[in-house]
Amino acid sequence: MSRTSVGRTTAITAVALTATLVAACGGGGGDAGDGTVKLSIGIFSDFGFTNLIKEYQASHPGIEIEQRTVKMEQHHTQLATQLAGGRGAADIVAIEEGNIAQFRQSKDKFVNLADHGALELKDQWAAWKWNQGTTDDGKFVLGLGTDMGSLALCYRRDLFQAAGLPVEREEVGKLWPTWEKYLEVADTFTAKTPDKKFVDAAQNVYKAILDQTEEGYFAKADDGFIADSNDKVEKAFTLAASLGEKKQTGALAPFSQDWNVALKQASFATTTCPAWALALIKAGAGDEAAGKWDVAAAPGGGGNWGGSFLAVPKQGEHVKEAAELAKWLTAPEQQKRIFKETGNLPSQPAAYQDPEVTATTNEYFNSAPVGQIFGNSAESLKPTYRGTKDSVVTPMFNNALSRVETGKQSGAEAWEQAVNEAKAASAK
């Protein structure tokens, strides 16, 4: 759904590597002799489609649907090679928000969903989500939005209590109206409980702050590189780096094996949590931590982190049927059900404003009213512009923060190196 599965388990990689080979040999779709249309959907984590697919097959005899799940990075790499080779891609493919700008460059490999009546559905989505999936001034519809990642902050109640901080989510939210205040809370926390880390990783904080700005590394107007002049990027970096310099982070690779272990061992107290991250935290921390994690409002207001789109590669044999299915899966009624099943927040106002959705609570997270928290956050959301080379330069800044966390560089040195690398890569 999002940046969920980054390095989640290496075992998945093993499966994915194998799947890459197998899928590289197999074609997309294809027909059985009896006139059945076989459609495949390529996804990279639980999109909540399993039950919906069964239903769709029941109401559409003659259509058979198969899901192919691989790890997120593998998924996008594999898709790129399949598009390049002209075969092998699934009939419907999921593309993550951070990658869609890169694929937008190759739109001629995809079906323009406007030709399949997508334009009439435009108002289903939050305007920004719709825009992210389109190009050519909205005339070319590349992808239909599935979920989004509106932002909140998860914290561990028992660790907050031990540090003498408030534990109720309203009060916790009030502790950090801004990220500067969040850093102050970190200092208080560290002074009281020096053995525990305040936050899992500097790069998560950085990403969250950056996702609250209108422009990040690249200018909205002309896609030009502006990270060196956009002081918001430097500010976000400096704030996150200072947590690293003070050793208040766990220096963990987000969603990695170590991250899971650290969750299990309760070694950090807060982490940024877009809607899709709740499932990951629950899986990592395990049943014995039920009720110990809670969800509060994020510092600095709403932001969007992650979320995906469904696109239809041109090479498929049944693009018409595929487009119909993609439209059905992304319709508000279906997205609402997905939220209830998986917690993936819909990107359609009709779905996230639905009383059923807003009334949803998450028992594991101390019965936090997640529907309300994420719904509110979605309302105030101003998405960041993603440049074509966003996915190219992002790792440079993440690596830089990691170097600060491991004490190899100061924040200023790391920043300088990252900006220079990113500038060179963007000039190409």
Added chain:
Amino acid sequence: MRLSWRDKLTRWDGKYTPYLIIAPFFLVFGVFGLYPLLYTAWVSLHDWQLIDGDQGFTGLANYAELLSDGNFWNALGNTVSLFLLSTVPQLFAALGLAALLDRGLRGRAFWRAGVLLPNVISVAAVALVFAQLYGRDFGIVNSLLGLVGVDPVDWRAETWASHLAISSMVMWRWVGYNALIYLAAMQSVPKDMYESAMLDGASRWRVFWSITVPSIRPTLLFTVIVSTIGGMQLFVEPQLFDPGGTATGTGGDDRQFQTLVMYLYEKGFRLFDAGYSSAIAWVLFLLILVVAMVNFAVTRRIASKG
């Protein structure tokens, strides 16, 4: 004299059948080996994007850029370092293991099959287990080091630590395999040579270095060449050791354990720069060729001495 029809067939058979029999190999090699190799060379001369294809001929520009690319030299250095760190101790360990297996052990078949097990297990599974062993906060290796009073090591962050950890993974996988090859060679060493040495009062150690090792020299050289080729192409172990995984593919936050193939993968499949990636592939191919030729020359010299 006129040849009979049957004679002609026999001659034809003798002349051409061997070629027919080996032809499938060359056919398959041509399709899956030579063609990709040449196509890669062609791609490397272009500005070639993975999805969108050819963006124009650029001649040797990719190669020129490669030579002044610090990240390339860094990856080359890491590859050589990882290769030396894993191959040298690996081959010595295999030699020792083979010598032990060569002696009359109880349950010989069990031990011999056992040493091959690590090689049979999927490399991804091995990497997963080792990644946990070398965990910074909760890894077993660090807790063992803690018992003897050594501070925990951040195995992924430090250059040397990460190289040692990855090398140990490679060794674990390949020591048994090489040991079995050595063992096979050792068993064909004539026993009477050992007997006469023993009669002359030579120690086991002396017998091993003066008789066993020189006798299996061609096998030693074979394993050196194969390990070299494998070592230069090291990819999965370090890639899966990287907590960022393929998301970054940089081999640590400072590229401290990025190998050449990882760099190739990063350029080609994360950044979609197929032209540059192909140039790396070709340089790597040439490097391996040079190393193999050096090995070959050394083999010939040593073989003729023997």
